[in-house]
Amino acid sequence: MKNKRSRRLSGGLKAAFSNRSFVIGFVITAIVVVVALFPQVFATHDPNALSPTEVLAGPSSAHFFGTDNYGRDVFSRCIWATRMDLQIGLISASIPLVVGSIIGLLAGFYGGIVDTLFMRLLDVVMAFPFTVLVIAIMAILGQGIQNMYIAIWIIGWVAFAKLVRAEVLVVKNSEYVMAARIMGFSDRRILLRHILPNTISSAIVYFTSYIVICMLTGASLSFLGLGVQPPTSEWGSLMNMGRGYINNAPWMTIFPGLFLAITGVGLSLIGDGMTDFLRTKGR
Incomplete structure (x- = not known):
């Protein structure tokens, strides 16, 4: 059994790395992860160091x-923001993956009143745009990164539950x-x-x-x-700060957006x- 699983895993990895899109994505993501783990290695300045004599200085060898x-180095702030943004993505997505998968698994397998209640709740949540619901919840909870996590968790599990439920409805009637x-x-x-x-x-995959x-x-x-509130570096907040200077200092908005x-x-x-990769694993 272990040998069979090892062969499947090996075949799946081979299929994934033979895919050009996966390889390019893997390289980009690996670089982002390394930067997020060791921002002090890549940053050239203290991201919060003020320099009144270098306010709105254009790109140069020094910056x-x-x-x-405020004279802060935009490159260093973008580098340090990588950790925060990657953290936001992983923490915000992990809880919905687990909770949504469990709910979708149970709803699809048992059906009945559990599935009916789930579908009604799903209809209500899916009737509104994701970001609008998150903003509405944050209007009640208040601003801040912790409340942002909670707001995304409350809404995010629905998509995973819907996806898993649909798969379960097909698989539960299979021969095995x-x-x-x-x-x-x-x-x-x-x-x-x-x-x-x-x-x-x-x-x-989702x-x-x-x-x-x-x-x-x-x-x-x-x-x-x-x-995320200032002075913490985060790409969205950096772009927000730069929008007031878009005409004479566009780099404040452009580079965080590129990251x-x-x-x-x-x-x-x-x-x-x-x-x-997942298709190759099979059943």
Whole structure:
């Protein structure tokens, strides 16, 4: 069994790394992760160091991305913001993945009143744009990164639950699940050993894209002044600070936006490539 699983894993990895999109995404994401883990190595200045004599200085050898309205090095602030934005994406997406997958698994498997209640709740949540609901919840909870996490968690699990539920409805009527029932296996074993491994693939692929959604949402909320608060470096808040100087200091907005866009592209490409990897694993 272990050898069979090892062969499947090896074949899946080979399929993933033979995909050009996955390789490009992996390289981009790996670089972003390294920068997030060791920002002090890549930053050329203290991100919060003020320099009144270098206010709004353009890109140069001394300041690669120029300086902001307080004379702070934009490059260093973008580098340190990588850690915060990646943290926002991972923390915001991880809880919905777990909670949504569990709810979708149970709702799809048992059906009945559990599935009916889930579908009604799903209809209510899906009727409104994601960001609008998050902002509405934060209006009640207040601004700040912790409340932002809570707001995203409250809404985010729905998409994962819907995705897993749809997969479960197909898999639970398959021959191997019916055989497991006939053999007298418990519901717990059927769910964890037979259904979950064959339904979680779509949720994992979506997880990589959802990290990007959470990062964009976090940047949007910080841009509106609801998320990460100054002086903490975060790409959305950096763009918010730069919008007042877009005409005479566009680098304050352009470079944080590029960091966010490149990171999003990398994670999205990984999600595309993971489809091949998960398909190769099979059943």
